[in-house]
Amino acid sequence: MSTTDVGTNMRSYYGRPVLKEPVWQPEIPFYFFTGGLGGASSVLSLVARWTGNDLLAQRSIQIASAADAVSPLLLISDLGRPERFLNMLRVFKVTSPMSVGSWILAYSSAASSMSAFLNTIGRLRHVAELARTASAVSGAPLAIYTATLISDTAIPVWHEARKELPFLFGSSAIASAGAAAAIAVPPPQAGPARRLAVGGVLAENVLFKLMEKRLGMVGEPYSKGEAGRFKKIAAGCTLGGAALLAGPGRRSRLAAAAGGALTLAGEVAVRWSVFKAGFQSARDPKYTVEPQRERQSARSRTAPGTGAGSV
Amino acid sequence: MSTMADPTGAPAAWPDTYGDEAKERMGFFTDTSICIGCKACEVACKEWNLVPEDGMVWTGESYDNTSTLGANSWRHVAFVEQNEPLHVDGDQPDALRWLMSSDVCKHCTHAACLDVCPTGSLFRTEYGTVVVQEDICNGCGYCVPACPFGVLDKRHIPRHSGDPPAEILGLQLGKKEDGRVWKCTLCYDRLKGGHEPACAKACPTDSIQFGPLDELRERAGQRLEKLQAENWNGARLYGHDPNDGVGGFGAFFLLLDEPEVYGLPPDPVVTTSHLAEMWKTAALATGALVVGVVAGFLGGSR
Numbered sequence: 001m002s003t004t005d006v007g008t009n010m011r012s013y014y015g016r017p018v019l020k021e022p023v024w025q026p027e028i029p030f031y032f033f034t035g036g037l038g039g040a041s042s043v044l045s046l047v048a049r050w051t052g053n054d055l056l057a058q059r060s061i062q063i064a065s066a067a068d069a070v071s072p073l074l075l076i077s078d079l080g081r082p083e084r085f086l087n088m089l090r091v092f093k094v095t096s097p098m099s100v101g102s103w104i105l106a107y108s109s110a111a112s113s114m115s116a117f118l119n120t121i122g123r124l125r126h127v128a129e130l131a132r133t134a135s136a137v138s139g140a141p142l143a144i145y146t147a148t149l150i151s152d153t154a155i156p157v158w159h160e161a162r163k164e165l166p167f168l169f170g171s172s173a174i175a176s177a178g179a180a181a182a183i184a185v186p187p188p189q190a191g192p193a194r195r196l197a198v199g200g201v202l203a204e205n206v207l208f209k210l211m212e213k214r215l216g217m218v219g220e221p222y223s224k225g226e227a228g229r230f231k232k233i234a235a236g237c238t239l240g241g242a243a244l245l246a247g248p249g250r251r252s253r254l255a256a257a258a259g260g261a262l263t264l265a266g267e268v269a270v271r272w273s274v275f276k277a278g279f280q281s282a283r284d285p286k287y288t289v290e291p292q293r294e295r296q297s298a299r300s301r302t303a304p305g306t307g308a309g310s311v
Numbered sequence: 312m313s314t315m316a317d318p319t320g321a322p323a324a325w326p327d328t329y330g331d332e333a334k335e336r337m338g339f340f341t342d343t344s345i346c347i348g349c350k351a352c353e354v355a356c357k358e359w360n361l362v363p364e365d366g367m368v369w370t371g372e373s374y375d376n377t378s379t380l381g382a383n384s385w386r387h388v389a390f391v392e393q394n395e396p397l398h399v400d401g402d403q404p405d406a407l408r409w410l411m412s413s414d415v416c417k418h419c420t421h422a423a424c425l426d427v428c429p430t431g432s433l434f435r436t437e438y439g440t441v442v443v444q445e446d447i448c449n450g451c452g453y454c455v456p457a458c459p460f461g462v463l464d465k466r467h468i469p470r471h472s473g474d475p476p477a478e479i480l481g482l483q484l485g486k487k488e489d490g491r492v493w494k495c496t497l498c499y500d501r502l503k504g505g506h507e508p509a510c511a512k513a514c515p516t517d518s519i520q521f522g523p524l525d526e527l528r529e530r531a532g533q534r535l536e537k538l539q540a541e542n543w544n545g546a547r548l549y550g551h552d553p554n555d556g557v558g559g560f561g562a563f564f565l566l567l568d569e570p571e572v573y574g575l576p577p578d579p580v581v582t583t584s585h586l587a588e589m590w591k592t593a594a595l596a597t598g599a600l601v602v603g604v605v606a607g608f609l610g611g612s613r
Contacts, residue, residue, distance in 0.1 A: 010571070011569060011571055011572050012571055012572075012574065013389060013391070013571070013572065013573055013574030014370075014372045014574075016378065016379060016574055017379075017461060018460070018461055018571070018574060018575065018576050019456065019458070019459070019460075019461040020381075020455050020456060020458065020461040020462075020463065020464050021455075021456070022452065022455060022456045023452040023455050023464070023465045024452055040600065040604065043600065043601060043604045044604055044607075047604050047605055047607075047608055048608070051608050051612070053608075053612050056612075078451075079449050079450050079451055079490070080448075080449065080450015080451075080452065080465055080488065080489070080490025080491055080492075081448070081449045081450045081490045081491060082449075084430075084447075084448075084449035084450075085449060087430040087432070087447055087449045088429055088430060088449070088451070090430050090431055090447070091429075091430065091431040093426075093428075093429065093431070094586075094590075095426040095427065095583050095586060096426065096427045096428060096429045096453070097427070097589075098427065098429040098451060098453050099429035099430075102429060140597040140598075140600040140601050141593070141597055143600060144593050144596045144597050144600065145593060147593070147596070148589050148590065148592070148593045149453075151585075151589050152427060152457070152582050152583065152585075152586065152589055153423075153427075153453075153456040153457045153582055154423065154456060154457055154458060154459040154579075154582050155456050158456075159582055159585070162585060162588070162589050162592060163592060166592050166593050166595070166596035166597075167592075167595075167596045167599060169596070170596045170597075170599055170600040170603070171603075173600065174600060174603050174604060174607075177604075178607065188612070189612055191610060191611060191612050192607045192608045192610075193607075195607045195610060196603070196604060196607035199603065199607060200603070203603075278456065282456065282461075285571070285574075288576055289571045289576065289577060292576055292577045292578035292579070293571075293577055293578070295578050296577060296578045
């Protein structure tokens with residue numbers, strides 16, 4: 001940055017943003033959470049079934065179906081024209097992660113609710129198992145695609161974080177599914193759930209640090225303002241919750257429930273932090289203009305003569 | 312799929328999809344060196360397209376009380392007052408210049424809004440322009456942060472006392488909010504009728520020129536040469552190059568200073584140029600999630 005004409009000398013149009021802030025409402029960060037919880041719980045349920053942990057398998061698919069039932073409601077509620085929600089399934093576009101995600105959610109929601117329903121009433125075992133597998137197949141993409149969705153925008157703090165966000169959202173989803181299952185299942189059968197919650201929390205906290213370090217100036221919004229406050233709450237809740245789950249939660253149902261709830265609250269805060277950072281990144285033109293200037297001067301250094309006279 | 316490797320500057324899949332109905336690619340060349348800041352373009356656009364009022368404010372930012380493009384402002388005249396000489400030759404100790412520029416949707420060759428729209432509401436017309444179909448848009452808002460120029464926005468209608476309460480969890484009581492996104496259509500309806508867009512028609516100095524994009528690019532090149540020969544300070548073209556990050560604009564500009572001075576991004580890139588990389592990362596993360604969950608079971612059930 002030292003050799004270029006950016007930095008404190010950056011010029012702008014009355015300090016106004018170049019980009020528009022997203023118009024998404026609070027439903028969206030909550031959906032990032034429920035989508036991650038539902039998707040990872042479906043995967044958790046199938047692996048639990050394979051290992052013969054039937055109680056964990058059953059509770060996880062119920063959690064998945066509950067989350068997958070709430071998710072579409074949140075999304076429809078956020079639309080400017082909710083009565084037109086079916087237009088989401090009018091086309092299938094790979095260039096639009098939202099289009100791809102709508103199809104994944106529709107499929108996953110149907111599969112997990114069918115499996116949970118049949119499992120709970122104890123009928124049509126084979127169909128129930130097939131539906132469980134089907135929902136597990138779409139579970140991981142459901143938990144991840146929301147990161148691709150926000151990466152695929154012009155918002156610097158999201159677009160430039162495209163290498164880390166899917167892994168961050170994945171870790172957060174694993175932690176959510178583990179924490180929820182650790183609340184719903186008695187400690188003797190909840191070992192895998194506790195380990196997933198603790199592992200997810202640790203991975204996510206490390207990833208967040210690495211992401212901010214790599215992004216440098218562009219990543220500032222993650223630790224500023226509302227996003228920064230949510231990030232602090234997230235770190236406190238997730239690490240505190242994980243400590244409870246890793247310690248007293250192994251024997252005490254009460255401690256496991258408290259640790260799980262704390263972890264879930266922290267995971268909601270992680271999504272809110274990422275969400276709010278996008279708004280803050282769009283609001284300040286320096287995050288848009290400075291990296292672009294940087295890119296331009298790097299280009300004209302390597303190919304002299306192309307940068308002058310025109311932009 | 313956006314094809315950034317395509318150096319011809321033609322939009323993906325256009326005009327083949329239109330067959331015999333394909334038209335020449337049409338666009339705007341906005342020459343800001345002759346803009347007089349009359350705002351006739353803003354007014355003509357609002358009149359023709361029935362764009363609603365979005366509140367009256369005095370910003371104190373020169374003569375600009377529109378501030379930015381948005382759902383209810385499809386043309387926006389920027390005003391910049393500078394202590395800079397208009398020409399780079401000669402002594403001008405008390406130099407002052409007033410830059411004016413009518414901004415508009417860029418109708419990008421590789422349009423992020425169109426790429427990310429999940430309903431197919433945003434589409435490429437036979438003229439190569441980018442238009443929102445308002446009978447299909449469901450107001451998901453994805454195009455808003457996808458646009459590298461901040462052009463698109465959701466339409467809000469100013470609320471008055473006595474209006475019914477705002478929507479609660481999607482139940483739009485009274486349907487006060489429009490809820491959809493809106494932007495410049497390059498007067499698609501007028502083009503179909505063989506007319507030029509309202510803003511270009513109303514522009515008294517021909518600062519806004521409408522025509523086939525190839526012709527406009529040629530004309531802009533000649534105009535730039537002339538201004539440079541006359542030592543105009545900072546004259547440059549913006550968005551004319553098919554090799555830029557969005558494959559060139561369908562509506563490009565001649566500016567007299569850096570783009571960011573007018574509130575424009577200096578090096579815009581269509582976000583979907585990184586789409587393959589982003590899907591690949593998503594696939595890796597998906598695999599990592601499954602491996603992670605399986606790993607959680609390695610120690611048994613306790």
